[in-house]
Amino acid sequence: MTPSTAHTPVRSCKACRKKLPKSKLQRWIISADQPKLDEKQNIAGRGTYLCSMDCYNSIKGHLTQLMQRRR
């Protein structure tokens, strides 16, 4: 028997596209035009998932743009 993992939501990192369970990713939102880490992953609005601060740093320059352009 395998442990039940069927309902683990998977998201891909916006920067490196690696797919990971949502719980292993950082959720970022745009708040007042600034990227903000959604630590509890419960802030309303569009989020972007990133796997690490390295990935955050690699796209933070255009994170706001990326998120606002997404429809």
Ligand SMILES: [Zn+2]
């Ligand atoms: Zn990544």
